[in-house]
Amino acid sequence: MRIGYNAAMRLLFAESSVRGYGTEQHIAALAIAMARRGHDVRCLVIAGSPVATVLEDARVPVVSIRTGRTRGMRIATALLHLALRQRPDWMISNDPRFYRLLLAIRGITGARVALFRHWHDAPKRRRSRDLLSRRTDRFILVSQFHREDYRRQGMSVEHASVLYNPIDTERFRPSPPARADARARLGFTDSEAVVGYVGRMIEAKGIFTLADAAERFLAAEGSTRMLWVGDGEDSARLRGRIAQTAHASRHSFLGWDANLALVYPALDILAVPSIYPEPFGRVSVEAQAAAVPVVSSLAGGLPETFVPGSTGIGVEPGDIDGLASALLTLIRDPERRRQMGIAGREWACARFSLARIARDFEGLLANG
Numbered sequence: 191m192r193i194g195y196n197a198a199m200r201l202l203f204a205e206s207s208v209r210g211y212g213t214e215q216h217i218a219a220l221a222i223a224m225a226r227r228g229h230d231v232r233c234l235v236i237a238g239s240p241v242a243t244v245l246e247d248a249r250v251p252v253v254s255i256r257t258g259r260t261r262g263m264r265i266a267t268a269l270l271h272l273a274l275r276q277r278p279d280w281m282i283s284n285d286p287r288f289y290r291l292l293l294a295i296r297g298i299t300g301a302r303v304a305l306f307r308h309w310h311d312a313p314k315r316r317r318s319r320d321l322l323s324r325r326t327d328r329f330i331l332v333s334q335f336h337r338e339d340y341r342r343q344g345m346s347v348e349h350a351s352v353l354y355n356p357i358d359t360e361r362f363r364p365s366p367p368a369r370a371d372a373r374a375r376l377g378f379t380d381s382e383a384v385v386g387y388v389g390r391m392i393e394a395k396g397i398f399t400l401a402d403a404a405e406r407f408l409a410a411e412g413s414t415r416m417l418w419v420g421d422g423e424d425s426a427r428l429r430g431r432i433a434q435t436a437h438a439s440r441h442s443f444l445g446w447d448a449n450l451a452l453v454y455p456a457l458d459i460l461a462v463p464s465i466y467p468e469p470f471g472r473v474s475v476e477a478q479a480a481a482v483p484v485v486s487s488l489a490g491g492l493p494e495t496f497v498p499g500s501t502g503i504g505v506e507p508g509d510i511d512g513l514a515s516a517l518l519t520l521i522r523d524p525e526r527r528r529q530m531g532i533a534g535r536e537w538a539c540a541r542f543s544l545a546r547i548a549r550d551f552e553g554l555l556a557n558g
Contacts (some may be wrong), residue, residue: 199224199555202278202301203233204288206265208257210240210446211390212355212472213308216332217284218244219356220551223544225250227552232276234269266291273299280304280327280555289318293325304328304555306353310336310467310490312343319345328554333491336469351554354494355472356547359539361451362479364531372456376417376442383414383521386457386482388450388473391422396463396487396507398424401432403463403514408437411521419444419453454480458527459520462486465507471495475542478502478534483527485516501534 203221207214218233218241225231225248235242237254245252253272255264269288273281273295281292284306292303305326313319322329323346330351331337341347378384385407389395397418404416418428418441432441444453450473454460460477467490474484474495484502486492487509496502503519505512520527540546 198229199280199552200230200276200278201232202273202276202281203231204269204281204283204285204292205233205235205239205241206255206285206287207241208236208239210244212470213284214239214241215244215472216306216308216355217241217282219358219544220282220547221245221250222248222358223356223548224551226544227548230276232272232278234265234272262287270295270298273301277301282306284308289321289326293321296327302327302555304330306330306332308332308469310339310469312340312345323347323349330554332470333494335467335491335494339467339469339490353551353554354542354547355470355475356544357472357475357479357538357542359479359535359543362454362476362538364455364481364535368452368455372452372454375452376444376456378415378417378456381413383411383458383524384417384456385414385459385461385517385521386417386419386453386477387461387463388419388453388477389462391418391420391425391428393424394464394466395422396465397428398431399465399508399510399513400461400463401428401435402510403461403517404441405435405437406510406514407518407521408440410518414440414521416441417444417453417457418442419446419450421446450476451480454482457482458524459517460484461513461517462492463505463507463513464489464492466490468492474502475538478531479538479542481531481535483520483530483534485513485520487513497533497537501530501537 205217221233233252237256278301281301282304296303330353337347460482462474464487469491471492484496487507488504489507498504503516505516
């Protein structure tokens with residue numbers, strides 16, 4: 191039974207990406223959260239995409255568009271038809287490809303438009319800035335840092351709201367059987383401490399900083415392993431660099447796996463080493479929901495995703511020595527990891543759960 195906001199809303203979500211990273215997971219999780227709150231949710235997505243799979247598994251109604259040379263025209267046509275059929279109260283997207291299209295459909299249907307933006311850089315063109323800050327009914331950023339950073343970049347944010355990423359904390363609920371299964375599947379023993387990285391394999395995410403730090407903690411602690419989860423344009427360069435190190439055999443690589451609930455239980459610590467100002471940090475919260483403490487850089491909005499000293503440890507971006515030292519501290523202290531894991535689980539559930547963020551989103555849409 192839904193609580194809080196009294197009237198069920200008709201909500202149309204739109205996403206054209208074929209990837210499954212944090213931005214795409216955000217829109218899927220928000221749609222699922224609002225459906226579970228009792229709202230009438232419909233989603234336009236690309237057939238076979240990770241977003242489509244997650245939504246279909248959650249039994250959220252989707253309209254799937256196939257890729258091809260005329261995809262843009264098919265998306266526009268399908269979105270208009272869906273809006274005319276559903277007559278949504280709100281149309282919602284974090285996909286820049288849909289921004290102008292949704293505003294055009296608003297003029298036909300009268301539906302209001304809520305647009306999210308995840309990117310660090312504010313739009314360069316004045317027309318794009320005005321579209322988000324003045325023409326959109328709700329303009330939403332994903333952290334307090336993100337809002338302040340856009341203001342520093344000269345963008346009007348007086349009407350911008352902040353809404354954190356929703357996390358399905360029940361999906362990441364930790365359990366001894368899940369941990370045993372995950373470690374057995376990935377080839378880790380009970381006596382090994384496993385440090386993980388989850389995300390895009392690009393330099394801005396700090397993967398080379400972490401690779402250098404890994405050489406230090408792997409040399410210092412012989413029963414430690416490093417697990418890399420993800421892919422990206424710098425993946426081959428990272429693998430080549432690690433192959434030349436003395437501890438290459440203690441690194442494991444797993445391609446991008448949208449079902450991270452089967453990965454986090456294998457970890458003892460998650461490293462989030464970004465060297466650029468992340469607007470948010472979804473994997474940090476997911477790991478804490480799975481009772482895995484984090485060692486995170488303090489770049490951008492990442493400090494808003496954990497409690498330094500309680501659910502994780504913060505380090506300066508690009509600080510190899512600091513990152514290695516913080517990881518070694520937790521590698522050598524299983525009891526502290528356990529206590530941080532408990533605190534992290536409580537923090538994630540209280541601040542980022544689907545129910546919490548859905549309730550906040552309801553209030554944001556209903557306010558004015």
